[in-house]
Amino acid sequence: MSRTSVVTTLFLSALSFLPHTYAAANLVGNAGFEGAVAEGGMAEGWYFFKEAESAYTATIVDGGRKPGKCLKISGDGEWAGAACARRPRDRTKRCMGAGWLRVKGEGTATVKFDYFDAEGAFLGSTFSSHVRDARDWQICIVVSGAADYPAATQVSVAAVLNGSGTAWFDDFALIQRDPLANEGATNLLVNGSIEAGAGSKPAEFFTSTNDGADVTMAWSRTKPHSGLRCLHIKGQADYAVFAHKNVAFDRGKTYVASGWARIGGGRAALKIDFFKDGQWLGEGDPVVFEGEQWGRQELTVDPTKYPEANRIGVGVVFNGDGEAWFDDLMLEVK
Numbered sequence: 001m002s003r004t005s006v007v008t009t010l011f012l013s014a015l016s017f018l019p020h021t022y023a024a025a026n027l028v029g030n031a032g033f034e035g036a037v038a039e040g041g042m043a044e045g046w047y048f049f050k051e052a053e054s055a056y057t058a059t060i061v062d063g064g065r066k067p068g069k070c071l072k073i074s075g076d077g078e079w080a081g082a083a084c085a086r087r088p089r090d091r092t093k094r095c096m097g098a099g100w101l102r103v104k105g106e107g108t109a110t111v112k113f114d115y116f117d118a119e120g121a122f123l124g125s126t127f128s129s130h131v132r133d134a135r136d137w138q139i140c141i142v143v144s145g146a147a148d149y150p151a152a153t154q155v156s157v158a159a160v161l162n163g164s165g166t167a168w169f170d171d172f173a174l175i176q177r178d179p180l181a182n183e184g185a186t187n188l189l190v191n192g193s194i195e196a197g198a199g200s201k202p203a204e205f206f207t208s209t210n211d212g213a214d215v216t217m218a219w220s221r222t223k224p225h226s227g228l229r230c231l232h233i234k235g236q237a238d239y240a241v242f243a244h245k246n247v248a249f250d251r252g253k254t255y256v257a258s259g260w261a262r263i264g265g266g267r268a269a270l271k272i273d274f275f276k277d278g279q280w281l282g283e284g285d286p287v288v289f290e291g292e293q294w295g296r297q298e299l300t301v302d303p304t305k306y307p308e309a310n311r312i313g314v315g316v317v318f319n320g321d322g323e324a325w326f327d328d329l330m331l332e333v334k
């Protein structure tokens, strides 16, 4: 069995514990950089790009995530990267791109999607988390939502180095599979499905706790509500918060937040935070999750709570001793 097919099999078996069986082939060719190297030194099937005038190089080197080769991008400038061949975008399906990376120096490394229209024109990109100073290989995942570049008919996944340094990349995947789920066009939260991120951290979320809290808050692959991953809080805390980046708030509209959780001790709730420009004003009344099985809660945002608010954030909060899992957070205008 070739290394490429081993990688593909690992991705398929990673999906096989899901309640539904997805036929999900890896659409990236030469995904582990074990194939031929083209003239100029780039892996066959991959395209090297960089900021004009910058001093970056991209080479295929020994020292992959598993014994074998990987992609190395190194140099000084604003950005450089390498993209796989474009693939047709099936807009009825959830689209996930993944790669493994490590990085050193001042710069950050990430994985992105590039979008193209039917004529092949470049429309833009969406990014996963930007990873800095990672000595060990870690996975980096980007998800394409229904609202991202609706005119796109083709997509490619790319390795990116921003700024100065050296990054290594290996074992890419581009998978389109059912269902579209919470990357739906109406969800104002980017990565509400918790599928995108890097290492142990979901993208677009940040954490806060009381002083003295003894908790871990991380991405989890343990029985997610949807897809492959969810949020997990475990330990003891007066409060531990996983909050999504705040979004613009129009007081004339009705916003409904919702989410799923399962509880193994302690108390877990869904809440709204109110902001005026960059400043936190306070929080609304939370709604508490119940039960060891996945259960949904929702709350309607009260616009009279903080009349000067122009941004709101959705978060989940854990209090007490135990653990809780969260998934599929949504914020919609009704």
Ligand SMILES: [Ca+2]
Residues within 6 Å of the ligand: 193, 194, 195, 224, 225, 226, 227, 228, 229, 230, 327, 328
């Ligand atoms: Ca999920």
